[in-house]
Amino acid sequence: MSSLRISGIASGLDTQSIIQSLMKVERAKVDRYGQNKQLKLWKQETYNSVNKDFANFVLDIRKELEMTKTSITGGLMSNSSSNFSYVKKVTSSNESAVSVSALASATPGSYTLEVKNLATGVSAASSSAVDNITLGELFVDANGDETYDWSGNGGVYTVEINGKELQFDKGAKVSDVVKKINSEVDGVNASYDATAKRVFISTVKTGSEAKIKIDENAEALFNGLKLTFSGESTADGGSIEYSGINAKINFNGAEDIEYSSNNFTINGIQIELKAKTESPVTINVNTDVDGVYDKIKTFVDKYNELIAKLNSMVREKPNRDYKPLTAEQKESMSDDEIKKWEEKAKAGMLYNDSTIQNTLATMRLGLYSEVEGAGKYNQLTLIGINTGTYDTKGKLIIDEEKLKKAIADDPESVMNLFFQEPTATEGDAKKKESGLINRLFDDIVDGMKELINKSGTGGNEDLYRNVKSNILVDFVLGKATGTGSLSYLDKDILDIEKSIYNEESRLVRIENAYWTKFTAMEKALQQMNSQSSWISQQLGSL
Template sequence: MASVNSSSNSFSYLSSTGNKFTGLVSGMDTESMVEKLMKAQSAQMEKLQQQRQKYQWQRDAYRDVNTKLSTFRQNIFDKYGLQNSLSAKSVSVSDSTKLSVTASPSASGTLNIQGVSQLASSATEVKALKVGNTDATPTTTLSELGLTGDGKVKLKVLQADGKMKETEVEYKSTDTIEDFTKRLSSSGAGVTALFSNGKMSLTANATGSNSEGAIQVSSDTKGVDGVFQKLGFLNGEKGEIANGGNAKYTVNGLEMESTSNTFTISGYSVTIKDKFDATTSPVTVSSTTDVDGMVDKLKEFVKTYNDLITSLNDKVTEKKYAAYPPLTDAEKAGMSEDQIKKWEEKAMSGTLRSDSIVRSAVSGIRAVVYNATPGIDEKYNSLFKIGITTTSSYNDGGKLEIDEDKLRKALTSDPDSVTKLFTQTDTGVVAQMRDASKKAIETIEKKAGKESAVDNQYSMGKQLISLDSKIEDWKSRLKTIEERYWKQFSAMENAIQKANSQSSYFASNS
């Protein structure tokens, strides 16, 4: 119904302003009079538009809360919900020139590495390629090396995980050596092929050996006339091209080997830097709980929790300015952009003040602080028992604080129980807080929907649909009312014109 001209910052309640030529007979400013009449008639529709704006602001505020809750749920799981992310171990190595070691949270016991007799090596094979008595070049084709026709070869190659992987690679007799080496290297088989100075090398990307070879040809569609046979890497129809070597070492008196120079044992990840003789002093590896690291991690947890609680409490305690309702289009037309911005900041303030859903979310998450986690030593089965409690100040809104001495004592005495308190599946602190957050998120989604939701999928959306319908009804009604006013004034003008004509007639004949 009403229109705004942004270029001139003007506003009109008339739908047909500028199209009526009235008042020519009466001398009255009928357009201004209709404008005032329509302003009064539009009051109810403007109230509906203001209500719609309030609902939109409240919906957006709810969705903002859900964004904070969702981020909180993901962050506490990633950073504090898994043993590997929360627990920390400090590792000690008696000779770091021979070994580098890291310790996972499950690392335990002491390792004595009593010698490394062999390092792991990659399978590699080099062949000289000739055309007659002349060294091949990168542009030499496979046909020039004796290959007739196209085919497919299946390579089995040892991978970094110790398993063999089979990959099929196509080749053509018209391929150059450069083409074929590039295709092998990019095939995903796990090999690197190179050519230089008349020689071709084939190397496994991973180290280690296999009983049948780390690089094997399992089949070739051209049989004994296949590509690797013509390149000189293989004599028979299939079989081993090259084999690598395993790392060999002795740990706590046991001889062991691995396909890589990095191996995992008892929660330690050990990387061998070089060989060393068994007759030299063994390298000793041990670990202890990194109490400082865990304290820092739990301080981060408390900050993450407090940031969420503060943001939610700010929503429900934000001041509400009743004297600042949403602006109507007519009001905006008479204000500058800066004035509109400042007004709407106050108008939007307190949108969720004292909201029961958000308050319930805060209460549900806060309750976890005092909940006991089953299956853990009673001395450490809740946050307040390890020194993490809510503040005594009511104004803090139930934020957490740490008694660091008590926390350090718990971590030193029983780090496993403290870790389980946070990470235990379903019943740990992180799991409980995630559950409480999820319930709040689901409740808010029923009321305010997701960003991707259509209006008829949530309760506030249905209210918005109803308001939109009422507003459209009012627009149609106002258009009818305005047309009636114009007709009435037009009739008045016609009547005045007729009366004037009659007066002129009588005056001219008197």
């Protein structure tokens, strides 16, 4: 930039305005670059929005159809279709004694069940009040004499519970003893209720494997705490072992079946035992036609919503008359005007988009193809699900009567049609054996990968990994773009930004050149004016 700019002093011209007008023409190329960059950014946002729709569709369907369940750590894990709870319905003739639910694997029929024993663990409770005193106070007789040789045992009282050695000093209170048992002995819960002044101990589990084994010192301690134990007991040298009791049932003619818990599954029927029974309980299992139908309808409805939205996006034509606004154009518009303009300018971002169209076509083809090994109903049309007219663009239409009839006739085949797991591990063989929903999810994941290569992750990495844990591996490694974690649109945007930078640098040079020329002109005019003034003065003096 010139160190001295002279603006129209001699010429009377508005040099600033003239140069701004000249530069406005020159800046047209930068504006075009900026508009192109904005279009790329909008397209990237739109692709990311579509990928979020894909991901949420997969996750919603998995949850709705019980294809995933929450693990104990809060994560998602797959759930076999044999464990679905909506395929079979089951009733108990005595819910107060036997509560039931059915997995998809439950065989329809009528069953009888007798409860001979409930499963119990080992438990103990103080038979009368126990103050929160120290062990030094606990181990004294009626005369106040110590019943334990503290000095001879190093000032500690040592007990062994379930193989765990615990030590207490003379000043340890009852609540301290309970707290240590609870925190250090596996499989045992212990508590002290200060209001009731009672100690409570129990095993975490039930059944014959639930045990509390104590040595002589622990027995003396527990006697001092007035604990009375339930369960079976056996002497083992100087120790006593208390054991829980298994649940025992007769089921459909099979006698004395034992379980360690009152909650178990037999023949696909989930049982909860609540009480012993005096007479057999009747359990009836049937296919839940309405339950299965409702789940399939939910899938179809959500699929149709997704298809309708994507079809609308690829069919929406762009507004050629509405280009992205330049910074100069925005200066003369209100926020509301800018918002309305950009809504029109963003239209048609995915018009005739090949990636979306190819993904939709693959999804439709997968749903309409038969599932090898599914059984009698190996194709959607056989259970009353068809495509509509051309205008519906791949939406699914349900014939309710025909679908319910198929579910009642062969529920296993219908479930296989949607959820069958393939024996093949890759390629066409895997796809042909995959249930329609699993097949659809695989096609969606492939489409998502294509969009990720085009537009990146948009900050949705965790969402995408919930769909498939390794979905981002190829993108991170740069197998498609050649540059790890950089999408095609990211590369395009970087190239445009480089062009803008270079063009801005060129404009600075051009503007400086204009100022140099106009400044030189002003200086020349000043010199001419000075000479003219001098000549006039000389002529005036003659």
